[in-house]
Amino acid sequence: MDCSKRKWPLLCVGFLNIAVVIVGLGIGSLALVALGALGSCYALGVCYRRRGPKRRKRASARREPVVHSLPMASAPKQAVPQDDKEGLVHDLLTQGRYALLLRPQIIDNLDAALKRRTIEELDDEMALVPAGEVVLEPVSQQTDDTTWEGEEGETPQGRVVYLEPVLLDRHPITNAQYQRFVDGGGYEEMSIWDEDIWGAMLDFVDETGYPGPRYWRNGKHARDKAEHPVTGVSWYEAVAYARWSGKRLPTDAEWTKAGCWPVAMSPGNWQQRRYPWGESLEADRANLWDAGIGDTVPIDKFEDGLSVGGLQQMIGNVWEWTSTAYGSPDDASLALPMPMKSLRGGAFDTYFENQATCHFQSGDNPLSRKHNIGFRLALGVCDLAPEAAHLVYGSAENEPLPVAAEA
Amino acid sequence: MTRGCELPMESYRLAHYSVQVECYVCGGGNTIDAELCRHCQAPMALAHQASSQKVQPGLVAVLGTTGAGKTVYLGMLMDMLSRRNDGLQALVRGAFSVNLQQITTAALANGEFPTKTPNEPDRWNWVHAQLNSPELRRPMELIIPDMAGEAVMEEIDHARTFPVIRSFIAKTAGIVILVDAIRLQHGGHEQDHFTTKLLTFLSEMESDKASQTSRRKKQQTRPIALVLTKADQCANCFEDPEGFAKTYAAGTWRHCQERFDEVKIFAAGVAGACAYRFGLGDQRRRIPLRVEPRGIVEPFDWLLSRISGNKKGSSRLTLKT
Numbered sequence: 038m039d040c041s042k043r044k045w046p047l048l049c050v051g052f053l054n055i056a057v058v059i060v061g062l063g064i065g066s067l068a069l070v071a072l073g074a075l076g077s078c079y080a081l082g083v084c085y086r087r088r089g090p091k092r093r094k095r096a097s098a099r100r101e102p103v104v105h106s107l108p109m110a111s112a113p114k115q116a117v118p119q120d121d122k123e124g125l126v127h128d129l130l131t132q133g134r135y136a137l138l139l140r141p142q143i144i145d146n147l148d149a150a151l152k153r154r155t156i157e158e159l160d161d162e163m164a165l166v167p168a169g170e171v172v173l174e175p176v177s178q179q180t181d182d183t184t185w186e187g188e189e190g191e192t193p194q195g196r197v198v199y200l201e202p203v204l205l206d207r208h209p210i211t212n213a214q215y216q217r218f219v220d221g222g223g224y225e226e227m228s229i230w231d232e233d234i235w236g237a238m239l240d241f242v243d244e245t246g247y248p249g250p251r252y253w254r255n256g257k258h259a260r261d262k263a264e265h266p267v268t269g270v271s272w273y274e275a276v277a278y279a280r281w282s283g284k285r286l287p288t289d290a291e292w293t294k295a296g297c298w299p300v301a302m303s304p305g306n307w308q309q310r311r312y313p314w315g316e317s318l319e320a321d322r323a324n325l326w327d328a329g330i331g332d333t334v335p336i337d338k339f340e341d342g343l344s345v346g347g348l349q350q351m352i353g354n355v356w357e358w359t360s361t362a363y364g365s366p367d368d369a370s371l372a373l374p375m376p377m378k379s380l381r382g383g384a385f386d387t388y389f390e391n392q393a394t395c396h397f398q399s400g401d402n403p404l405s406r407k408h409n410i411g412f413r414l415a416l417g418v419c420d421l422a423p424e425a426a427h428l429v430y431g432s433a434e435n436e437p438l439p440v441a442a443e444a
Numbered sequence: 445m446t447r448g449c450e451l452p453m454e455s456y457r458l459a460h461y462s463v464q465v466e467c468y469v470c471g472g473g474n475t476i477d478a479e480l481c482r483h484c485q486a487p488m489a490l491a492h493q494a495s496s497q498k499v500q501p502g503l504v505a506v507l508g509t510t511g512a513g514k515t516v517y518l519g520m521l522m523d524m525l526s527r528r529n530d531g532l533q534a535l536v537r538g539a540f541s542v543n544l545q546q547i548t549t550a551a552l553a554n555g556e557f558p559t560k561t562p563n564e565p566d567r568w569n570w571v572h573a574q575l576n577s578p579e580l581r582r583p584m585e586l587i588i589p590d591m592a593g594e595a596v597m598e599e600i601d602h603a604r605t606f607p608v609i610r611s612f613i614a615k616t617a618g619i620v621i622l623v624d625a626i627r628l629q630h631g632g633h634e635q636d637h638f639t640t641k642l643l644t645f646l647s648e649m650e651s652d653k654a655s656q657t658s659r660r661k662k663q664q665t666r667p668i669a670l671v672l673t674k675a676d677q678c679a680n681c682f683e684d685p686e687g688f689a690k691t692y693a694a695g696t697w698r699h700c701q702e703r704f705d706e707v708k709i710f711a712a713g714v715a716g717a718c719a720y721r722f723g724l725g726d727q728r729r730r731i732p733l734r735v736e737p738r739g740i741v742e743p744f745d746w747l748l749s750r751i752s753g754n755k756k757g758s759s760r761l762t763l764k765t
Contacts, residue, residue, distance in 0.1 A: 326736075326737075327527070329528075329529060329530070356716075356734075363733075364719075369722075370722045370723070371719060371720075371721055372719065372720040372721070372722060372728065373719050373720075374719065374720070377717070377719075380734075384736065386736040386737070386738065387735070387736055388552075388735045388736060388737055389549075389552070389553045389735055392553075392734050392735060399716065399733045399734040400717060400733055401716070401717045402717070409716070
């Protein structure tokens with residue numbers, strides 16, 4: 038018998054009572070035997086009452102089912118709220134929300150060291166897409182130009198759009214990055230969500246009913262997929278994350294320009310790459326169906342698929358939401374079952390080469406939360422404070438695109 | 445003055461035609477130069493290949509209603525198996541076997557679905573392929589036609605309308621039945637009724653065969669892969685195909701439970717998202733916005749493993765999962 042408290046006194050009482058019982062039996066005294074037995078029962082009862090709650094607690098713990106059977110990512114340590122500015126900046130940088138610090142209203146509150154640190158973070162995570170034109174929906178080179186009757190803004194090559202300089206994420210948003218948004222209460226912060234979608238947010242849950250991407254469990258991503266692009270997120274979730282981090286989704290034109298890197302050969306004539314690395318598709322440059330993997334890969338794989346501007350995995354791995362609506366308003370023959378948002382870039386299960394180019398546009402329901410759709414974010418240079426923009430973009434604003442030398 | 449010359453005797457040529465070549469599907473006799481069987485319209489190239497290569501190809505039927513996705517499924521399946529480097533792979537035999545995947549991939553790459561398969565058997569696409577897999581002891585030869593759904597329904601309702609269908613199904617080693625998951629989910633019972641009819645037809649065919657061979661060793665039940673197509677457009681279909689079938693195709697589900705031992709339910713999809721395009725005469729047709737095949741090979745892989753298991757003469761396999 039092991040009692041946690043008052044062990045020795047109870048043991049003594051127990052032995053004493055046993056001795057009384059033995060003596061009573063020896064001298065034939067029933068009264069002594071009864072007295073000893075009662076005393077022993079009392080000591081046993083006291084000991085059980087003290088031990089009982091622990092035993093009951095252990096029993097109930099055994100009955101509870103094990104919930105976590107998959108290796109789940111551990112929750113990051115919550116930053117201790119600090120009143121000082123440096124602590125707040127540290128928290129924002131840890132969460133990847135450096136873009137908020139570079140706003141004109143905020144940047145003056147940073148000292149030189151914090152500014153430098155924030156700019157370095159920006160430079161590590163984002164790449165510049167300079168200002169200039171991009172041709173959308175390019176037509177085939179075999180088009181007979183003499184019969185072209187285009188409208189303003191169109192050339193024989195397609196629809197031309199002029200863009201201001203913009204920064205794009207070097208890689209798609211990962212599960213680890215999105216985890217910070219979930220852990221930071223992103224799904225409860227109603228100000229970053231469109232009011233029209235509040236009712237549908239009840240469906241933005243994972244497999245176990247926690248707020249989060251569709252294929253997560255218990256509000257956490259799978260531990261072995263921390264550096265994979267986050268998938269199972271709707272367009273609205275991507276927009277909310279973008280707002281939370283101080284950025285936005287790129288437009289179709291920005292995405293296309295970042296991928297195909299137009300070069301003006303002559304006025305009105307641009308050369309645009311079919312793929313970020315050139316004109317031909319090579320299986321080892323992008324995670325498409327031909328790569329034979331059949332699933333997403335970490336964002337640092339397929340380094341040979343880098344774009345001219347330093348963006349990774351523009352083609353393959355996951356489709357990427359953009360802010361543009363799918364389809365052209367001039368295309369009267371196209372009927373969409375619902376308003377759709379544009380998708381770009383192809384994914385790990387994209388089968389045809391011509392659907393994995395920088396120019397191919399697909400679309401989907403903005404509420405779709407599919408296994409092969411993710412996103413990357415953009416930040417307009419005009420949204421940065423002037424001194425931050427100067428550091429990012431250099432001394433000259435709106436530098437012209439490089440023009441190929443005439444033969 | 446006479447001169448001697450050599451002329452071929454017409455009767456010598458006639459000798460060729462006296463030798464009948466049996467159609468591989470229906471067994472009917474045909475002349476040696478016949479392109480299609482005069483009884484069932486199956487291509488005679490199948491019989492010629494079988495005799496020249498000394499193989500006995502197995503037959504697999506892919507069945508379903510009009511618009512269930514038979515052409516797309518079969519075309520994508522053959523194209524994917526032809527492009528793979530590991531796992532189950534296919535090597536087509538004969539130029540005619542490439543037609544189906546050519547038509548299908550050309551249409552899909554162009555942002556369209558292939559046109560409806562004609563009802564006339566002489567216009568169907570047939571595939572004869574050799575399949576290799578690490579799990580198969582030796583390569584397996586299979587013949588798979590792309591049959592029109594309306595023709596299949598017509599044959600079930602009115603026997604001998606399309607004899608090739610009955611002859612073919614009677615000889616198949618395995619069957620793939622495609623069911624349109626979108627139409628099921630929208631509450632249309634047509635898919636459920638068709639599939640139930642088809643399963644009834646197959647089970648009666650099995651019973652007839654069993655009764656004919658009652659004195660000999662009983663034939664094993666043919667495996668059936670029930671594939672819910674267009675599953676990418678239906679919520680939870682990929683996650684739980686059996687649950688989806690139980691919910692939206694209760695008749696089919698019950699029929700499978702009670703009449704068949706070797707049935708498994710799968711979900712498959714080819715288009716990630718779809719829209720509509722208006723053509724001539726304001727006809728609206730469905731178009732894929734991108735092609736990302738999913739669940740195409742798995743049903744066929746399962747079917748082949750069951751067929752090869754049956755061929756080895758193993759005991760009746762365990763109940764469906």
